[in-house]
Amino acid sequence: xxxxxxxxxxxxxxxxxxxxxxxxxxxxxxxxxxxxxxxxxxxxxxxxxxxxxxxxxxxxxxxxxxxxxxxxxxxxxxxxxxxxxxxxxxxxxxxxxxxxxxxxxxxxxxxxxxxxxxxxxxxxxxxxxxxxxxxxxxxxxxxxxxxxxxxxxxxxxxxxxxxxxxxxxxxxxxxxxxxxxxxxxxxxxxxxxxxxxxxxxxxxxxxxxxxxxxxxxxxxxxxxxxxxxxxxxxxxxxxxxxxxxxxxxxxxxxxxxxxxxxxxxxxxxxxxxxxxxxxxxxxxxxxxxxxxxxxxxxxxxxxxxxxxxxxxxxxxxxxxxxxxxxxxxxxxxxxxxxxxxxxxxxxxxxxxxxxxxxxxxxxxxxxxxxxxxxxxxxxxxxxxxxxxxxxxxxxxxxxxxxxxxxxxxxxxxxxxxxxxxxxxxxxxxxxxxxxxxxxxxxxxxxxxxxxxxxxxxxxxxxxxxxxxxxxxxxxxxxxxxxxxxxxxxxxxxxxxxxxxxxxxxxxxxxxxxxxxxxxxxxxxxxxxxxxxxxxxxxxxxxxxxxxxxxxxxxxxxxxxxxxxxxxxxxxxxxxxxxxxxxxxxxxxxxxxxxxxxxxxxxxxxxxxxxxxx
Amino acid sequence: xxxxxxxxxxxxxxxxxxxxxxxxxxxxxxxxxxxxxxxxxxxxxxxxxxxxxxxxxxxxxxxxxxxxxxxxxxxxxxxxxxxxxxxxxxxxxxxxxxxxxxxxxxxxxxxxxxxxxxxxxxxxxxxxxxxxxxxxxxxxxxxxxxxxxxxxxxxxxxxxxxxxxxxxxxxxxxxxxxxxxxxxxxxxxxxxxxxxxxxxxxxxxxxxxxxxxxxxxxxxxxxxxxxxxxxxxxxxxxxxxxxxxxxxxxxxxxxxxxxxxxxxxxxxxxxxxxxxxxxxxxxxxxxxxxxxxxx
Numbered sequence: 001x002x003x004x005x006x007x008x009x010x011x012x013x014x015x016x017x018x019x020x021x022x023x024x025x026x027x028x029x030x031x032x033x034x035x036x037x038x039x040x041x042x043x044x045x046x047x048x049x050x051x052x053x054x055x056x057x058x059x060x061x062x063x064x065x066x067x068x069x070x071x072x073x074x075x076x077x078x079x080x081x082x083x084x085x086x087x088x089x090x091x092x093x094x095x096x097x098x099x100x101x102x103x104x105x106x107x108x109x110x111x112x113x114x115x116x117x118x119x120x121x122x123x124x125x126x127x128x129x130x131x132x133x134x135x136x137x138x139x140x141x142x143x144x145x146x147x148x149x150x151x152x153x154x155x156x157x158x159x160x161x162x163x164x165x166x167x168x169x170x171x172x173x174x175x176x177x178x179x180x181x182x183x184x185x186x187x188x189x190x191x192x193x194x195x196x197x198x199x200x201x202x203x204x205x206x207x208x209x210x211x212x213x214x215x216x217x218x219x220x221x222x223x224x225x226x227x228x229x230x231x232x233x234x235x236x237x238x239x240x241x242x243x244x245x246x247x248x249x250x251x252x253x254x255x256x257x258x259x260x261x262x263x264x265x266x267x268x269x270x271x272x273x274x275x276x277x278x279x280x281x282x283x284x285x286x287x288x289x290x291x292x293x294x295x296x297x298x299x300x301x302x303x304x305x306x307x308x309x310x311x312x313x314x315x316x317x318x319x320x321x322x323x324x325x326x327x328x329x330x331x332x333x334x335x336x337x338x339x340x341x342x343x344x345x346x347x348x349x350x351x352x353x354x355x356x357x358x359x360x361x362x363x364x365x366x367x368x369x370x371x372x373x374x375x376x377x378x379x380x381x382x383x384x385x386x387x388x389x390x391x392x393x394x395x396x397x398x399x400x401x402x403x404x405x406x407x408x409x410x411x412x413x414x415x416x417x418x419x420x421x422x423x424x425x426x427x428x429x430x431x432x433x434x435x436x437x438x439x440x441x442x443x444x445x446x447x448x449x450x451x452x453x454x455x456x457x458x459x460x461x462x463x464x465x466x467x468x469x470x471x472x473x474x475x476x477x478x479x480x481x482x483x484x485x486x487x488x489x490x491x492x493x494x495x496x497x498x499x500x501x502x503x504x505x506x507x508x509x510x511x512x513x514x515x516x517x518x519x520x521x522x523x524x525x526x527x528x529x530x531x532x533x534x535x536x537x538x539x540x541x542x543x544x545x546x547x548x549x550x551x552x553x554x555x556x557x558x559x560x561x562x563x564x565x566x567x568x569x570x571x572x573x574x575x576x577x578x579x580x581x582x583x584x585x586x587x588x589x590x591x592x593x594x595x596x597x598x599x600x601x602x603x604x605x606x607x608x609x610x611x612x613x
Numbered sequence: 614x615x616x617x618x619x620x621x622x623x624x625x626x627x628x629x630x631x632x633x634x635x636x637x638x639x640x641x642x643x644x645x646x647x648x649x650x651x652x653x654x655x656x657x658x659x660x661x662x663x664x665x666x667x668x669x670x671x672x673x674x675x676x677x678x679x680x681x682x683x684x685x686x687x688x689x690x691x692x693x694x695x696x697x698x699x700x701x702x703x704x705x706x707x708x709x710x711x712x713x714x715x716x717x718x719x720x721x722x723x724x725x726x727x728x729x730x731x732x733x734x735x736x737x738x739x740x741x742x743x744x745x746x747x748x749x750x751x752x753x754x755x756x757x758x759x760x761x762x763x764x765x766x767x768x769x770x771x772x773x774x775x776x777x778x779x780x781x782x783x784x785x786x787x788x789x790x791x792x793x794x795x796x797x798x799x800x801x802x803x804x805x806x807x808x809x810x811x812x813x814x815x816x817x818x819x820x821x822x823x824x825x826x827x828x829x830x831x832x833x834x835x836x837x838x839x840x841x842x843x844x845x846x847x848x849x850x851x852x853x854x855x856x857x858x859x860x861x862x863x864x865x866x867x868x869x870x871x872x873x874x875x876x877x878x879x880x881x882x883x884x885x886x887x888x889x890x891x892x893x894x895x896x897x898x899x900x901x902x903x904x905x906x907x908x
Binding site: 029030031032033034035036037038039040041611 | 709837
């Protein structure tokens with residue numbers, strides 16, 4: 001037995017002392033004259049006292065009062081015992097709802113088993129306890145706020161379902177701790193039902209909260225697609241990489257089935273030893289576009305990681321309008337890309353629209369004030385709707401830095417470029433500086449209102465940039481970034497739980513998304529690309545809008561989730577939490593029985609006093 | 614009869630007890646002729662014994678019939694009847710003031726009744742009030758007419774002080790030469806009562822112990838935290854009276870009764886214990902006759 005408030009035990013010393021002193025003090029008694037005290041002599045020999053302070057006598061009443069006082073002081077010290085079930089004032093149950101909790105090594109599944117255990121905790125709640133239920137996957141959801149109603153809690157837990165997303169337990173614990181902070185003096189109790197497939201949280205400050213970890217899961221017998229990616233080169237050749245890993249303790253043989261647009265494309269027989277990683281590559285995909293799906297024909301613990309999809313952009317022409325009074329370098333660079341279909345104009349044509357051109361290049365010719373949606377490359381000029389404002393001119397500026405991570409400037413070396421003159425820019429809030437000169441940015445990019453811009457502040461003819469190796473790469477990058485990806489574009493599949501960026505036509509104001517489970521969700525388009533975050537299901541998501549339809553895929557592709565071997569010990573807040581196994585032990589406060597016992601003792605004392613026992 | 618004596622005994626009750634007499638286990642020598650058999654041989658009509666004639670004997674008591682048969686002179690002896698000395702000792706310590714009626718009043722009524730019975734039977738009745746280490750003595754009276762004086766004396770007896778039974782009885786025995794029945798009326802709440810009774814026995818008195826108790830002493834109606842004050846000594850004792858303590862008191866009281874009864878049995882004393890809630894007339898007319906103290 002431990003005490004939540006052990007210092008209160010000190011109260012017993014002064015209070016017990018006071019009770020004893022009251023007994024030591026001479027009692028004011030009623031005076032009765034009797035004929036003789038001779039017969040009382042033997043009877044009162046041990047009871048008489050003449051001094052102000054009498055010797056402490058054996059007294060049942062004193063003993064009972066001391067016992068009652070001791071019980072009350074014990075109750076004030078709030079004793080508790082470790083007992084099965086929960087008896088805290090505030091309980092937070094965190095159910096790991098990540099993909100690995102779908103593993104079927106527990107019956108009916110890990111998540112189902114965890115739900116049953118959580119329901120047991122609900123049933124063992126004390127009358128004054130309140131519980132909050134939350135799930136932790138990529139997103140943390142509070143499915144039931146603090147309540148003492150067991151029926152409501154049971155109903156909320158019963159409705160829960162696992163996701164195909166990785167686990168973000170840190171976020172869940174931070175939210176749980178912030179919800180329980182300062183609600184009462186008693187330390188809260190956090191119970192985590194999980195297979196432990198989350199990173200170390202030892203740096204997370206948990207304060208006085210008591211943490212219980214219930215391990216869910218017994219073994220790992222899983223083979224997974226741990227990676228799925230596609231790549232294409234300038235010649236249009238596309239490759240698909242498929243990463244496989246055997247997380248089980250035995251050798252597993254299975255078929256890897258490749259589908260292109262739901263039509264079987266290839267079957268490969270695989271056999272992986274325990275822990276073996278294998279990379280498969282599909283190279284003969286020339287001219288293939290659409291969805292490429294990889295499936296493992298295997299019966300293992302986790303189904304969510306047995307398939308994945310990736311999209312290959314259909315090779316198509318990019319219509320480019322070059323508005324220039326003549327620039328052989330840019331013209332050659334655009335023609336170099338086999339995807340481009342170049343149109344040249346000396347002046348801004350009247351009524352350019354997005355339907356006509358995917359990318360418009362303004363070379364030293366100012367674009368009109370209002371531009372329709374589309375991609376625009378501004379060379380040596382600026383636009384009112386562009387990503388940056390011109391602040392001033394600089395002569396012979398040197399390039400100081402460039403963003404190597406942005407798709408537009410990736411693989412391009414700007415360091416050796418010499419410029420005769422350039423304007424320096426001030427990016428707008430939605431613009432990004434890609435190349436920095438001595439006095440400010442010289443190349444900026446940004447997307448706003450369906451328009452994408454790359455703005456160069458210098459004239460190509462007044463620099464040696466066209467002569468550098470990086471120039472055609474830069475132009476190709478610009479075309480890739482500025483041209484809409486088109487139907488089936490977006491070669492990388494999104495990860496479950498991570499937001500998907502959906503390009504929609506600028507005219508589209510509302511889209512509907514049907515997730516792999518068949519649930520339809522309507523979204524109002526306020527910006528492009530549309531950010532869609534409810535991607536907790538692995539599979540294909542269909543996006544529909546007015547005169548517009550496309551799809552994207554979300555894959556689990558998480559080695560951490562696919563490794564279904566549960567962890568016995570997790571590290572949270574500097575503590576090593578060992579699993580409580582099947583039973584959750586918590587602090588069960590014992591003060592109510594003590595108070596009732598003290599009342600019983602006091603009642604008996606009252607009875608004894610009046611019966612003169 | 615005075616008003617004070619009327620408080621003790623009513624005329625009707627006096628008439629009822631006139632025919633009673635005190636019973637003495639032993640035969641005592643008296644002073645005057647009376648109605649009690651004496652240890653002396655005398656002139657009554659009741660034959661007692663024969664003895665040889667010696668020169669100088671009264672010829673009138675020679676049994677001539679025996680002389681005719683045996684030709685020897687034998688003297689006829691007759692039982693002498695004399696008066697009996699009855700002493701009534703009343704404990705008048707403050708402890709006797711307790712009870713409703715008070716033990717002292719109860720004792721005075723008993724004393725008055727026994728005195729009247731004795732006086733009616735031509736016994737010599739003396740009374741003594743045992744107060745403090747000394748006594749207040751009423752010299753033995755004889756004859757029914759002395760009853761008024763006895764009653765008056767009893768009426769004037771007041772409770773006072775602490776009784777030392779041994780000292781009082783020693784004083785009484787020194788001042789009283791003639792042996793007889795000594796009726797001691799007391800609550801015997803004294804540590805020296807045995808010594809007192811032994812003193813009486815050693816002086817050839819026949820003690821009759823009338824142990825008078827208040828019914829509240831037998832079953833004390835006390836409870837709670839009390840300060841008990843001894844009425845005689847003023848001694849104060851703090852007690853918390855519980856059921857346990859009351860049981861201890863009852864045990865102590867029972868032991869006290871056993872002790873005094875054993876003492877009486879061993880020394881041949883008559884012992885009668887009464888409580889003041891017993892009707893007085895029933896005590897005299899019934900209980901004392903049953904116990905053969907009166908006939």
